[in-house]
Amino acid sequence: MSARLRLERLSLGHRLGSCRTGDPEIDHYLHHAARNEQAQGLAAVHVAVDRHDAVVGFFTLSPLSLRADSRLHHLLGRNGLPYPQIGGFLLGRMGVDRARQGKGIGGELIELAAHTSAAHITHVGGAFLAVDPKSDTLVSYYERFGFVRIDPTGVRRRMLRVLVR
Ligand SMILES: CC(C)(COP(=O)(O)OP(=O)(O)OC[C@H]1O[C@@H](n2cnc3c(N)ncnc32)[C@H](O)[C@@H]1OP(=O)(O)O)[C@@H](O)C(=O)NCCC(=O)NCCS
Secondary structure: OOOOEEEEEOOOOOEOOOOOOOOHHHHHHHHHHHHHHHHOOOOEEEEEEEOOOEEEEEEEEEEEEEEOOHHHHHHHOOOOOOOOEEEEEEEEEEEEOHHHOOOOHHHHHHHHHHHHHHHHHHHHOOOEEEEOOOOHHHHHHHHOOOOEEOOOOOOOOOEEEEOOO
């Protein structure tokens, strides 16, 4: 990531208190659930830290399998795969401290999440990075980074970025 920030796996030493994204649900997760979920193996939590050791943003990654229906085949550009499920990764939660928003950090975190996921493909396989945008406006934000909505007509906003072509 950029020279001013470094990416680390969340540990007990990180000070999370000053990182507030402005979204109460995301903030509650970071301050009250992230460490527990990571300890339980539900998600890996990656934090962006500045040169003063303050956490300025974060994202989580988890394994995810999706039903291999025709829409998923189409998005992945592969037809007739003989599997009921196809595996990938979920960009579960993400946020940037409100005071640091609008400076490209969110975009950098998305690229790092894709890069981290792609690095794991070598060892465990995986075809996509998925995200569930919290709002309709965020759909267009994730589109900037190559995510495509699985079902544009559906209620769910789930989007995928293909990791392997
Ligand atoms: C969404 C978020 C991570 C973006 O982080 P960021 O560092 O500000 O993002 P970037 O600097 O890379 O991009 C800024 C751009 O994203 C846009 N953007 C930010 N939040 C947005 C939203 N909710 N909907 C649509 N666009 C949004 C900004 O308008 C800005 O647009 P511009 O480039 O045309 O000026 C940050 O706003 C955040 O933490 N929000 C609260 C938590 C949240 O919603 N997390 C995502 C859950 S799915």
